[in-house]
Amino acid sequence: MNNSRFFTFSAFATRKRKLAMAGSMQRWLLKLGVCMLSVGVPLSAYANPPASAPKASDAPKAAEAPKAAEAPKVADGKFDMSKVPAVSAPSRPGLFLLPPAGPGYFSLWDLVTGNKREKPPVAPYAPFALLTTPSYDIDFRYLATPGHEKDIFDPVKRMNLGDDWLLSLGGNFWYRYIHETDSRLNAAGTNNDFHLIRTRVHADLWYRDKVRLFAEMIDARAFGSELPPLVTDRNHADILNMxxxxxxxxxxxxxxxxxxxxxxxxxxxxxxxxTLDWVNTRRTFQGVKTFWRTAEWDVDAFWMRPMVIEKGNVDNWDTQQNFFGLWATNKPKPGHLIDLYFLSLINDRNVSAANVLAGNILQGNADTHTLGGRLAGNFDNLLYELEGMYQFGQRSNLDVSAFAVATGVGYRLPLPMNPQGWIRYDFASGDGNSKDGRSNTFNQLFPFGHYYLGFLDRVGRQNMHDFNAQFTMHPMPWITFITQYHRFYLANNRDYLYNAAGQATLRDITGQSGSHIGDEIDFRLNLHMSRHQDVLLGYSKLWRGEFLDKQRPGTSPDLFYVQYNFRF
Structure with missing residues (x-):
């Protein structure tokens, strides 16, 4: 732990230095972002990624809406609003799927009404119950195209208020039932049955392509649980985006x-x-961002503070954390992307002396800088991804040196039901000695760990090896089946097992409990009922390895859930 934590004068001086450094770096970052946006990069005329790029965390989008090749132009005294807003198309996640191409029924409603389509419909939402894409990046620009498919909610989308104004309204409701058995590794073996309800509504107002005002409210509730609700389960009537x-x-x-x-x-x-869509509250920040969008480049520079969820009060930003970074995505040709990024998290939360002695020091007193890059795409049916991340800085007076790697290859078989498989390896470094002047545990920052490392959320991207595979198929275009298998190990036997929230849970300082955490299998079945409705069923099971058998003997974690999601 920092000596300054024990001496008042030294603590004050350190705090001043940190605040000055944070302010200086934030100003530098904003200047750099504006500079990059002003200078620009010479571009070639490439198209945006194809329709196979998914719009959601777990499933690809049915079809992409038209993209804006250039800024709208004034003609005959009227502004062309057809390409407003300039939507930021989400990047492909890892383990992405290539969607079924048709012909067929692309929803249960299509099947019931006999509407067999030659190809996937143009639709704003991915055909899946989970959608990490923010509401403000859902693309309704296809409504400006003559002859588009009509929908009951069209009248509240892209409402023209005169020649220069656009207003859109929308929202989302979901309900989820969850049954857990030992999923929190409870020593007493307490099970948990509970219900989650979430409601979101938003309004989006544009003046030409010059000014945008966006506001979204959220109400997230949990009831019926035997165990205390998680912080991310409840947030009563608050602001998600504004x-x-x-x-x-x-x-x-x-x-x-x-x-x-x-x-x-x-x-x-x-x-x-x-955005962490699996949790009932989603994750949000407050701050400032500059961004530039073209067919070939997306460039962002930002300074943010994460929001602290306060169930019965208005959420406030975390004044002890400053998060800033520079992120660039290059799309050299359709179906392929390159991410390059630099991120910094300055966390001034105090870590107690007891936690410092125990080596549990990832939650504060740290300046963590992350440098990374990623390649992803597909060559026809061959899928690939490689991402590497290196961290440096200081943590409780220790020099940080940590890294993580995620890599995998996949293939889509040219067979009925669109079968696809991935074989992957994920690694994040751990620390075996907190007294050697270095901290080697990777910090996963603000991830969607639930998507990558098992739906039981027992393993986070910190101090871990994960040998995993995924298999998917579409028995019909409106049915998505996904199964994953994970074999988890500790990267360092003497470091903690960290959960999906990044919290230290179990540890054997001697390393005698071994490294094999366990084996997990996850099943998900998504039924795309209609353009607006999805039903998701899932089951996950974790078999104890040597480490869990010694640390939590007798536990047998599993998880069952069913979710209904409605969007408009």
């Missing part, structure tokens, strides 16, 4: 904006920054 976009310029046929206010963030594979 921001203003102001256009700075058009650079190389791409708009550049600054966004100020409360906003969700989602980048790349979502291993480090995600």
């Amino acid at each position: 921001f203003t976009d102001i256009k700075l310029a058009n650079i190389n046929n791409g708009p550049a904006y600054i966004r100020v206010g409360r906003q969700e963030m989602m980048y790349g594979s979502q291993r480090l920054i995600s």
Whole structure:
């Protein structure tokens, strides 16, 4: 632990230095972002990623809406609103799927009404119950295309208020029932049955492509549980997003904006920054971001603070954490992408002396810098991904040196039911000696760990090896079946097992409990009922390895859930 934590004068001086450094770095970052947006990058005329790129965490989008090749232009005194807003298309996650191409029935409603389609319909939502994409990036621009398929909610989308204004309204409701057996590794073996309900509504107002005002409310509730609800289960009537976009310029046929206010963030594979749609409250931040979008480049620079969920009060940002970074995505040709990023998290939360002695030091007193890159895409039916992340900085007076790697290859078999498989390996470093002046445990930051490391959430991207495989198929285009298998090991036997929230849970300081955490299998079945409705059923089971058998003998974790999701 820092000596400054024990001496008042030294603590004050350290705090001043940290605040000065944070302020300086934030100002530098914003200047760099504006500079990049002003200078631009010479571009080639490539199309955006194809329809196979998924729009959701677990499933691909049925079809992409038209993309904006350049800024709208004034004609005959009227502004062309058909390409507003300039939507940020989500990046492919890892373990992405290539969607069924048709012909067939793409929803249960299609089947019931006999509407057999030659190809997937153009639709704003992915055909899956989980959707990490923020509401403000759901693409309804296809409604400006003559002859588009009509929908009952069209009248509240893209409402023209005169020639220069657009207003859209929307929302989402879900209900989930969960049954857990030992899923929190309870020593007493307490099971848990409970219900989650979440409601979201939003309004989106544009003046030409110059100014945007977006607001989204959330109400998340949990009831009926035997165990105390998690912090992420409840947030009563609060703000999820509330921001203003102001256009700075058009650079190389791409708009550049600054966004100020409360906003969700989602980048790349979502291993480090995600909206975390599995939890009932989602994750959000508050701060400022500059971003530039073209057919070939997406470039973002931001300074944010995470929001602290307060169930019965208005949420406030965490003044002890400053998160800033620079993220660039290059799309060299359709179906392929390159992510390059630098991220910094300055966390001034105090870590207690007891936790420092126990080596549990990832939750504060740290300046963590992450440098990384990612390649992902597909060559026809061959799928691939490789991501590497290196961290440096200081943590409780220890020098940070940590890294993580995620890699995999997949293949889609040219057979009925669209079968696809992935074989993958994920690694994040751990620390075996907290007294050697170094801290080698990787910090996963703000991830969508639930998607990658098992739905039981026992393993986070910290101090772990995960040898895993995924198999998917579509018995019909509206049915998605996904199964994953994981074999988990500790990267270092003397470090903690960290859960999906990044919290230290179990540890054997002697290393005598071994490294094999256990084996998990996950099943998910998604039924796409209609354009607006999905039903998701899932089951997960974890078999204890040597480590869990010695640390939590007798536990047999499993999870069953069923979820209904409605969007409009």
